[in-house]
Amino acid sequence: MESSSPKHYCESLPDAVFAKVLLLLPAVEIARSCALVCRQWRDATQDVSLWSELCGGTGLRSLDALRCMGGWKGLFGTVYGVNLVASPHFSRIHHMEAEQMKGQALRPWEPKHRLIYDRICNVEEDHDEPHSFSHWATEGGSVFQRGGGDGVLREDPPQGCDPCPAALDKPVLATSYEWGRVQQYIGLQTFSNKFLDNSPPMMFSIWFAGREGAPSLLRVQVLLRDELKNVIHSWDSGDVRTTENKWRQIKSIIYGYPQGLRSIVVKVAGKSMMHGSGFYGAKCTAVRLHFIPFTQVKFHVAEGQGPEQSVIYY
Structure with missing residues (x-):
C-alpha cells in the first residue's frame, strides 16, 4: 500500500x-x-x-x-508588524524631513514620537551642518557627544567592535565611563482605547556588545504609562554585562499588565567598567518594540519562562 x-x-x-x-x-x-x-x-x-x-x-x-x-x-x-520605536539604529533624520514630519497627520495605528533636536553625531561629522532631529533624547545629566562622563556617541561603523550582525550597515550608540542614558517617548493616540485596554502583549528586543578590551554594562527599561503619564507597569533588564566584540540580543515579552496603557517610554543606558575616559562603554542598536496578539504569546515564551523574563541570545 x-x-x-x-x-x-x-x-x-x-x-x-x-x-x-x-x-x-x-x-x-x-x-x-x-x-x-x-x-x-x-x-x-x-x-x-x-x-x-x-x-x-x-x-x-x-x-x-x-x-x-x-x-x-x-x-x-x-x-x-510595525516597530513602535523610531530610529531604532540611531540614524539621523535630515532637518528638512523632520520639519515636514511635524506637519503630517498621523495615520490610524501609527505611533506618535516626540521630535527632539539631535545632538548624537559621528566622530568625523561636520559640526557646521544644521542639526537634524532624532526621536531619542538624553536622560538625566547625559550629553550627546561629550568626551567623557555620561556622554553618548553615535558610531558608524562601530569603533573597536565588529558590526552588529542584525544591522551590518547601521549606526550604533556607544556610551562612556559613567551611565550614559537616552530615552524615547512613544504616544499611542491613534490606537483605539478598546485595543489598548485589553493590555496587548508586546515584545521588546535590543542588540548590544562591548568594545574590545573594555568590559561594560547595559541596562534597558520599558515604562508603560496611563493617560496622566503615571507609570502603570515597568520592565527592567537589570545590569547586563556585555561580551567584548561579540553582539548579543536581549528579548523580553511584556504582558499581563494593568489596563490604561496610553504611552510608552523606552530607556537605554550603558557604561564602562574599567576605562576612565573615552567611549568604551556598552554599544547598542536595533531597538525594537512591537505588539503581539494573545494567540501568539506561546510562540515567544520559552518553556518554564514566566512573564517579563528576558532571554539573552548568544
Whole structure:
C-alpha cells in the first residue's frame, strides 16, 4: 500500500480545518513561509477568517478591518508588524524631513514620537551642518557627544567592535565611563482605547556588545504609562554585562499588565567598567518594540519562562 505524502493529506483537509492547523503556527510563518509552499497554502494564508481569528479578543473590530487596506490581514500587519520605536539604529533624520514630519497627520495605528533636536553625531561629522532631529533624547545629566562622563556617541561603523550582525550597515550608540542614558517617548493616540485596554502583549528586543578590551554594562527599561503619564507597569533588564566584540540580543515579552496603557517610554543606558575616559562603554542598536496578539504569546515564551523574563541570545 502506497503511503500518502503530506501534500495529499493537506489537500484532503476541509479549508476550515486547514485554517485551524495554520493557526498553530507563528503569524510571521503564516504570512511568509506558508504562503510560498504551494497554491493551496497561499490561498489559505489569504483567508479572511484566518486573520480575523488571529485578531480575536484583542479589541480590534470589523469596522477597523474595513477601514484598513487589505482587510483583516492588512489590519493585523498594521497593528502587529510595525516597530513602535523610531530610529531604532540611531540614524539621523535630515532637518528638512523632520520639519515636514511635524506637519503630517498621523495615520490610524501609527505611533506618535516626540521630535527632539539631535545632538548624537559621528566622530568625523561636520559640526557646521544644521542639526537634524532624532526621536531619542538624553536622560538625566547625559550629553550627546561629550568626551567623557555620561556622554553618548553615535558610531558608524562601530569603533573597536565588529558590526552588529542584525544591522551590518547601521549606526550604533556607544556610551562612556559613567551611565550614559537616552530615552524615547512613544504616544499611542491613534490606537483605539478598546485595543489598548485589553493590555496587548508586546515584545521588546535590543542588540548590544562591548568594545574590545573594555568590559561594560547595559541596562534597558520599558515604562508603560496611563493617560496622566503615571507609570502603570515597568520592565527592567537589570545590569547586563556585555561580551567584548561579540553582539548579543536581549528579548523580553511584556504582558499581563494593568489596563490604561496610553504611552510608552523606552530607556537605554550603558557604561564602562574599567576605562576612565573615552567611549568604551556598552554599544547598542536595533531597538525594537512591537505588539503581539494573545494567540501568539506561546510562540515567544520559552518553556518554564514566566512573564517579563528576558532571554539573552548568544
